[in-house]
Amino acid sequence: MNISCRERAPVVVLVIFLALFRGMYPAGAIDMDAARAQEEFRWGVEAYHAARFSDAIVAFTRALAYKPEDPRAREWLGRAFFRSGFDDAAVNEWELLADRDAAGAYLRARLEVLRYRRGIVPFQDQEPAFSRSHLIRGEAGSRSGGSDIPFFQRPTGVATDPRGNIYLVSLATQEILKISPNGRLVRRLRGGLQALNRPFDVQWHEGMLFVTEFGANRVALLDERGNRRGHFGGAGLGEGQMVGPQYLALDENGHLYVTDWGRRRVSVFSGDGEYLLSFGGPSGSSFSGLQHPTGIALRGGRVYVADRDSRGVALIVFDTAGNYLERIPLPLDASDFPSSGVAGAAVEGLAWYDESLLLVAAGRAVLLFDPLQRRVVTVMDDAERERVGPVALDANGRILAGDIDRSELALFEPEGTLYSGLDVKIEQVLARNFPDVALLVAVHDREGRPLVGLSRENFVVSERGIPQENLRVEVTDSSLRELDLSVILQPLESEKLRGDSLQALSDLLGLVPAGDRLGLYIAGASPELLLKRPATEERFLGRARDALSSRREEASRGDSALDSAIRLAAVPLLERGLRRNILLVGDGTVSDTAFDEYGLQEVAAFLRNNGIRFHGVLVESRSPAAEIRFLVKETGGTLRYLYEPEGLAPLIRDIQEYPGGRYWLTYTSRANPDFGRVYLPLSAEARLLVRSGRDEMGYFPPPDR
Numbered sequence: 001m002n003i004s005c006r007e008r009a010p011v012v013v014l015v016i017f018l019a020l021f022r023g024m025y026p027a028g029a030i031d032m033d034a035a036r037a038q039e040e041f042r043w044g045v046e047a048y049h050a051a052r053f054s055d056a057i058v059a060f061t062r063a064l065a066y067k068p069e070d071p072r073a074r075e076w077l078g079r080a081f082f083r084s085g086f087d088d089a090a091v092n093e094w095e096l097l098a099d100r101d102a103a104g105a106y107l108r109a110r111l112e113v114l115r116y117r118r119g120i121v122p123f124q125d126q127e128p129a130f131s132r133s134h135l136i137r138g139e140a141g142s143r144s145g146g147s148d149i150p151f152f153q154r155p156t157g158v159a160t161d162p163r164g165n166i167y168l169v170s171l172a173t174q175e176i177l178k179i180s181p182n183g184r185l186v187r188r189l190r191g192g193l194q195a196l197n198r199p200f201d202v203q204w205h206e207g208m209l210f211v212t213e214f215g216a217n218r219v220a221l222l223d224e225r226g227n228r229r230g231h232f233g234g235a236g237l238g239e240g241q242m243v244g245p246q247y248l249a250l251d252e253n254g255h256l257y258v259t260d261w262g263r264r265r266v267s268v269f270s271g272d273g274e275y276l277l278s279f280g281g282p283s284g285s286s287f288s289g290l291q292h293p294t295g296i297a298l299r300g301g302r303v304y305v306a307d308r309d310s311r312g313v314a315l316i317v318f319d320t321a322g323n324y325l326e327r328i329p330l331p332l333d334a335s336d337f338p339s340s341g342v343a344g345a346a347v348e349g350l351a352w353y354d355e356s357l358l359l360v361a362a363g364r365a366v367l368l369f370d371p372l373q374r375r376v377v378t379v380m381d382d383a384e385r386e387r388v389g390p391v392a393l394d395a396n397g398r399i400l401a402g403d404i405d406r407s408e409l410a411l412f413e414p415e416g417t418l419y420s421g422l423d424v425k426i427e428q429v430l431a432r433n434f435p436d437v438a439l440l441v442a443v444h445d446r447e448g449r450p451l452v453g454l455s456r457e458n459f460v461v462s463e464r465g466i467p468q469e470n471l472r473v474e475v476t477d478s479s480l481r482e483l484d485l486s487v488i489l490q491p492l493e494s495e496k497l498r499g500d501s502l503q504a505l506s507d508l509l510g511l512v513p514a515g516d517r518l519g520l521y522i523a524g525a526s527p528e529l530l531l532k533r534p535a536t537e538e539r540f541l542g543r544a545r546d547a548l549s550s551r552r553e554e555a556s557r558g559d560s561a562l563d564s565a566i567r568l569a570a571v572p573l574l575e576r577g578l579r580r581n582i583l584l585v586g587d588g589t590v591s592d593t594a595f596d597e598y599g600l601q602e603v604a605a606f607l608r609n610n611g612i613r614f615h616g617v618l619v620e621s622r623s624p625a626a627e628i629r630f631l632v633k634e635t636g637g638t639l640r641y642l643y644e645p646e647g648l649a650p651l652i653r654d655i656q657e658y659p660g661g662r663y664w665l666t667y668t669s670r671a672n673p674d675f676g677r678v679y680l681p682l683s684a685e686a687r688l689l690v691r692s693g694r695d696e697m698g699y700f701p702p703p704d705r
Contacts, residue, residue, distance in 0.1 A: 033066040033067060034066070034067060036062075036063075036066045037062075037063045037064075037066035037067035037070060037073065038063075040059045040060070040062040040063035040066065040073075041059070041060065041063045041070075041072070041073050041076070041679075042679075042700055043055075043059040044056045044057075044058075044059030044060040044063060044073070044076055044077075044080070045076065045679070045698070045699060045700055046700060047059055048076065048079065048080055048083075049428050049429050049430065049431075049699060050575075051083075051428070051571075051574035051575050053080050053083045053084040054084065056076070056080040057077065057080045057081065057084065060073050060074075060076050060077035060080060061077065064077065071097055071100070071102040071103075074093050074096060074097055075093070075094065075097060075103075075107060076697075077093050078090040078091075078092075078093035078094045078097075079697070081093065082609055083427075083606075083609055083610060084606060085598070085602045085603065085604075085605040085606025085607075085609060086602060086605070087114065087118070087605050087609075090114075091111065091114055091115075094107055094110070094111050095111065098111060104696060105694070106424075106683075106694045106695050106696050107696075109420070109423075109693070109694070110423070110425075110695075113423045113446055116446055117446070117447075117448060127377055127378050128368070128377070128378055128414055129378060129414070129415045130368075130378065130380045130399065130412040130413060130414055130415065131382075131412065131413065131415050131418060132380075132382045132384075132410050132411065132412055133398070133411050133412065133413045133418060133689055133690045133691070134183060134410070134411040134689045134690065135408055135409070135410050135411070136151075136179070136183050136408065136409040136410075136411075137151070137407070137408055138150055138151050138152040138153055138155070138170070138406075138407030138408060138409075139151065139407060150170075150172075150173060150407070151177070151185065152168060152170035152172075152173060152175075152177050152407060152409075153170055153171070153172035153173050153407050154170065154171040154172040154404050154405075154407060155168050155169060155170060155171070155389065155390060155402035155403070155404060155407065155408075155409060156169050156171045156199075156200050156201065156389050156390060156402070156404060157169035157199070157200055157201030157202045157211075157212075157247070157248075157349075157389075157390045157402075158202070158349075158390035158391070158392045158400050158402055158409070159202045159203050159204045159209070159392060160204065160392055160393070160394040160395055160400070161204045161224075161395070162395055162452065162657055162658075162659050163181075163395065163452050163453045163659070164180075164181035164394060164395040164396050164451075164452040164453025164454075165178055165179065165180060165181065165186065165453060166178070166179040166180075166181075166392075166394060166400065166409075167179075167189075167202050167204060167209060168390075168402065168409060169199050169200060169201060169202050169211070169390070170199075171198060171199065171200065171214075171404075172407075174190070174195065174196050174197070174198060174199060175188050175189060175190045175191075175196065175199070176188075176189040176190075176196070176199060176202055176209070176211065176222075176226070177189070178224075179409075180453065180455070181394070181395075181396060181452070181453035181454065181688065182455070182457060182458065182688070182689070183411075183689065187225065187226065188226070189209070189222060189225070189226025190226055191211075191220060191222060191226060191227075191228045192222075192226065192227045192228040193228075194228055196211065196213060196220065197213045197214075197215035197216035198213060198214040198215030198216070199211050199212065199213055199214070199220075200212045200213070200214040200245070200246050200247075201246060201247045201248045201349075201390070202248070203248040203249070203250055203256070205250055205254060205271065206254075207223070207224055208221055208222065208223060208224070208229065209221070209222040209223070209224065210248055210250075210256055212245040212246060212247070212248055212258060213231070213245070214244055214245060214246065216231075216234075216235075217233060217234055217235035217236075217241070217242045217243055217244065217245060218231045218232060218233035218234050218235075218242070218245070219231060219232055219233050219245065219248075219256065219258060219269065219273070221273070230273065231273075232269060232273030232274075232275075233245065233258075233267075233269075233273075237263065239275055239278070240267070240269070240275030242258065242260045242262070242263065242267060243260060243261070243262025243263050244260065244261035244262035244263075245258045245259070245260055245261070245267075246258075246259050246260075246261050246293075246294060247259045247294055247295050247296050247348075247349060247350075248296070249296040249297055249298050249303075249350075250298070251298050251320065254270070254271035255268055255269065255270055255271065255276065256268065256269045256270075256271065257296055257298065257303060258296075259293040259294060259295070259296050259305060260278075260293070261292070261293065261294070263278075264280060264281075264289060264290045264291060264292075264293060265278050265279060265280035265281060265290060265293070266278060266279055266280050266290075266293065266296065266303070266305060266318075266322070268322075277321075277322055278322070279318060279321075279322025279323075280293060280305070280316075280318075280322075283323075283324040286324065287316075287324040287327075288309065290305065290307050290316060291307055291308060291309045291310075292307055292308045292309075292345050292346075293305050293306070293307050293316075294306045294307070294345055294347055294348050294349075295347055295348055295349045295350035295351075295360070295361065296350060297350040297351060297352055297358060298320070299352060299355075301319055301320055302317055302318070302319060302320075302325065303317065303318040303319065303320060304316075304317055304328075304350060304358065304371065305317075305318070306346075306347035306348070306350055306360070308345065308346040308347070311327075311329070312329060312330075312332070312333070313329070313330045313332045313346040313347055313362075314327050314328055314329045314330055315327075315328040315330065315350075315358075315371060316328075317371075328371055328374055329374075330347065330360065330362070330367075330369070331376060332346060332347070332362055332363070336362060336363045336364070336365070337362075337363035337364075338363055338364060338386055338387045338405065346362070346363070347360055347361060347362050348361040348387075348388060348389040348390070348391075348404075349361040349388075349389055349390045349391040349392075350391070351391045351392045351393060352393065353368060353393055353399070356370060356371075356372060357369065357370055357377060358370075358371055359391045359392075359393065359399060360391075361388040361389055361390065361391045361401065362388070363387065363388065364381060364385040364386060364387070364388065365379050365380060365381035365385060365388065366379070366380040366381070366388055366391055366399065366401050366412070367379055367380075368380070380399065380401070380412050382410070384406075384410075385401070385403050385406070385410070386403055386404075386405040386406050387403060387404045387405040387406075388401050388402065388403055388404075389402050389403070389404040390402040395452050395453065395659065396445070396449075396451050396452060396453070396688065397413070397445055397447070397449055398411045398412065398413050399411070399412040399413070411689070413690075413691070416446075417445065417446065417691055418690050418691065420691070420692060420693065421445060421446060421691045421692075421693070422443060422444070422445060422451065422686055422687075422688070422691050422692055422693025423443070423444045423445065423446060423448075423693055424441065424442070424443050424684060424685065424686045424693035424694055424695045425441070425442045425695050426439055426440070426441055426682060426684050426695045426696075426697045427440045427441070427442055427610075427611075427662070428440040429682065429697070429698075429699040431669075431699050431700070431701050431702060432702055434669065434673060434701040434702055435668050435669040435670070435671075435673075436666065436667075436668055436669075437463075437666065437667055437668070437669050437699070438474070438664055438665070438666045439461070439664075439665050439666075439682065439684065440578075440662060440663070440664055440665075441459070441662070441663050441665055441684050441686070441695075442611060442660075442661055442662045442663075443661050443662075443663065443686045443693065444661050445691075448608075449661075450659050450660050450661025450662075451661050451686070451688060452476075452659040452661060454473075454476070454663060454686065454688065455473055456471060456472065456473050458686055458687055458688055459471060459473065459663070459665060459684065459685070459686055459687075460684070460685040460687070461665060461667060461682065461683070461684050461685075462682070462683045462685075463667075463669055463671060463680055463681070463682055464671060464680060464681060465681075465683075466670075468667040468668075468669075470667050470668050471665060471666075471667045472665065472666050472667065473663055473664075473665055474664045474665065474666050475578070475663075475664045476578070476662070476663050476664075477578035477579055477659060477660040477661070477662045477663075480578055480579065481579075481656045481657075482513075482515070482516050482517075482577075482579065483512055483513075483516040483517070483518070483579050483581065483652075483655060483656065484516070484517050484572075484573055484576060484577030484578075484579055484580055484581070485508075485512060485516065485517065485518045485519070485581050485582075485583065485655070486518075486519045486521060486569035486570065486572065486573060486581070486582045486583070487505065487508060487518065487519070487520050487521065487569075487582075487583045487585060488521045488522070488523050488527075488562075488565050488566070488569050488582060488583065488584045488585065489501055489505070489520070489521070489522050489523065489530075489544060489547065489548060489585050489586070490523050490555075490560070490562075490584060490585060490586025490587065491522065491523060491524045491548060491551035491552070491554050491555040491560060492548065492552075492555050492586065492587060492619075493552055493555040493556045494587075497587055497619050497620060498545075498548045498549070500619035500620070500642060501544070501548060501585050501586070501619055502541055502544060502545060502548070503619075503642065504585045504617050504619055504642045504648070505520070505540060505541060505544055505585065506537065506541060507642070507647055507648050508583070508617075508648060508652075509537045509540060510537075511648060511649060511652045512652060514533075516533075517532070517533060517572070517576075517577070518532065518533050519531075519532040519533075519569065519572055520532065520540055520543070520544060521565055521568060521569045522544075522547040522548070522551065522565075523560050523561070523562050523565035523584075523586075524551045524554045524555075524559065524560055524561070524565075525554050525559045525560070525561060526561070527561060527564050527565035527568050527569075528568075529568065530543045530544060530547055531543045531544075532572075558591035558592060558593065559591065559593060560590075560591040560593060560594050561593065561594070561596070561597060562584075562590065562591075562594035562595065562627075563594065563595045563596070563597050563598040563599070563600075563602075563603050564597055564598070566582060566603055566606075566607070566614070567598065567603075567606070569582050570582065570606070570607070570610065570612055573610075573612055574610055578660060578662050578664070579655065579656070579658075579660065580610070580611055580612040580613065580660075581612065581613045581614075581615060581637075581655050582607070582612060582613070582614050582615065583615045583616075583617055583651075584614070584615070584616050584617065584628065585617045585619065586616075586617075586618070586619065587618065587619055587620040587622070588616065588618050588620060588622050588623070588624030588625060588628060589624075589625055590625040590627045590628060594627065595627065600627055600630065600631075603631065604630065604631055604634040604635065607631065607634070607635045608634055608635055611660050611662060612635065613635045613636050613637040613655070613658065614631040614632055614634075614635040614637045615632065615637040615638050615639070615640070615651060615655070616628050616632055616637070616638075616639045616640070617640055617642060617648065617651070618639065618640065618641045618642060619642050621641050621643070624639060636658070638651055638654055665684070669701075671701075673701035673702075674701075675703055675704075676700055676701050676702055676703030676704070677700075677703075678700070678701070679698050679699075679700055680698055680699055680700070680701065681696065681697070681698040682696065682697055682698050682699065683695065683696040684696075
């Protein structure tokens with residue numbers, strides 16, 4: 001009879017175990033079930049950290065068969081179910097522990113988050129409430145030569161980048177401050193040798209900053225270190241000229257919209273500074289023209305401009321070609337605004353909070369306004385504001401509101417997230433180089449949005465309850481541009497579409513840097529790995545051509561196990577990498593058998609719970625099947641038609657820049673590994689100002705240490 005290594009190992013360990021403890025216990029006193037349960041538990045933990053979640057499920061199930069009341073094995077079984085995409089099974093295991101009062105606070109918090117995301121427990125009211133979580137004061141500066149250097153004075157503009165940094169315009173000191181997600185000053189940006197002339201507003205775009213210079217009647221272009229790379233505009237009444245430019249907004253094409261206070265209009269420029277058009281003047285009898293234009297925001301082909309005319313305060317709406325559409329009145333009057341405001345101005349900055357709600361800086365308060373329903377959803381007013389100017393939403397979901405007169409920047413957050421609100425998960429522990437230990441930690445909010453820009457000061461990692469002082473943040477997915485990509489080819493019956501698929505693959509190979517990892521798979525009745533880098537492009541295309549040709553009949557029968565193909569393509573992504581992405585190249589159709597084995601919901605949960613984004617590359621201009629759209633939406637992916645003007649380049653840029661909220665942390669353990677027999681419990685806590693979250697798990701050191 002042949003015995004596999006997997007089956008033989010527990011026997012060997014049990015023999016050693018019996019030999020070691022034979023002298024300590026009388027015959028028959030050794031709990032064999034406990035010993036077997038412990039060994040299965042160890043197998044499960046090792047399989048879990050190696051991303052073999054199916055093996056982990058089997059091992060933890062066996063451990064519970066030997067020792068049904070073991071809470072540790074049941075918790076880990078729930079973890080393995082969760083990472084496999086079986087959310088219901090995970091919740092069932094964890095609820096059993098909660099019912100027996102055997103679930104720690106971190107596990108109860110995880111259950112709470114899962115119920116919330118699944119819509120079981122409504123943590124948010126219909127009308128959300130916000131509280132100020134942090135206040136950055138402008139006068140909190142340093143001393144030099146006996147005089148105070150202000151941190152900032154009179155903040156008029158604010159922008160954020162995908163890494164969580166904040167760019168705050170300090171009008172009085174004529175500079176822009178780069179502030180970390182933790183509220184610390186990183187750098188002062190002054191525009192190089194030419195300096196900035198009364199900067200007013202700022203917008204971040206692909207590593208560059210657009211800045212309106214109110215004093216010079218132009219827009220400056222700076223890099224992230226504050227060096228001037230150019231400017232455009234200038235004083236005057238001609239095309240492309242401005243008189244008092246203030247607020248900025250960008251559309252999806254990188255075009256810049258500028259409110260021109262002096263000329264009562266909006267000017268539009270390309271990202272290179274080319275003048276495109278201006279609008280805002282009278283339009284027949286329906287619109288008398290902008291009077292005091294200030295804040296501006298764009299969404300869905302509509303341009304919203306804050307204005308105050310003879311009828312009061314309103315949002316004036318245009319299309320992107322400058323055609324007047326409608327006037328949306330704001331429920332504000334003179335008592336809502338400070339006397340220190342600019343004559344005629346009422347509302348200052350505008351910014352989007354989500355897909356439908358607009359942040360409106362209205363005097364002493366910030367309104368959350370629904371322009372479609374024309375109603376105020378909630379008001380953020382902590383009774384300490386004097387004149388709110390700039391507003392923005394940062395990459396970590398915090399509302400930023402600058403007070404011009406008080407020289408302050410306030411951060412507001414949903415009340416339910418204060419002093420908790422972070423979903424922290426230890427996803428993997430690598431201890432093969434023990435005592436050096438590495439752990440992958442994911443940090444998200446309750447909505448599942450990643451927290452970015454965290455550093456060493458945001459984490460506390462403890463082993464056996466002892467905080468590790470030598471903790472290091474080695475790498476984050478926000479700072480890493482290298483890709484880890486799996487491409488799945490959909491079998492297609494049409495020869496033309498097969499040729500288009502090869503073209504898509506060729507484009508992807510050309511766009512993904514040569515050193516980045518890329519694996520090629522084919523879907524169908526029996527999905528398989530075709531090739532992976534470092535194979536040449538010629539080999540990729542040849543192998544893909546043969547595979548697509550040989551599977552024409554499967555395509556005609558609609559015989560496609562897309563769920564199995566996705567699982568197969570995910571395996572190498574789970575074993576490594578922070579930027580995990582799967583691209584399906586096909587015509588957007590889905591067969592009836594595509595999700596027979598695992599189910600669409602389980603596949604979506606599997607991808608989401610492992611931080612894998614799913615993207616569709618369409619070789620035919622059509623609306624893809626609902627299943628594909630669902631996977632893309634659930635995982636934060638994108639859909640892209642192969643023959644769009646910019647091709648697939650925007651897709652690759654999105655993949656390179658998308659923040660996932662994952663961090664590799666390392667430390668050097670001081671624990672005694674006991675030849676790999678000891679289970680070392682770990683905890684990781686993440687804090688961002690007043691928000692925090694925690695997770696606990698553990699690992700076994702390698703047996704040879």
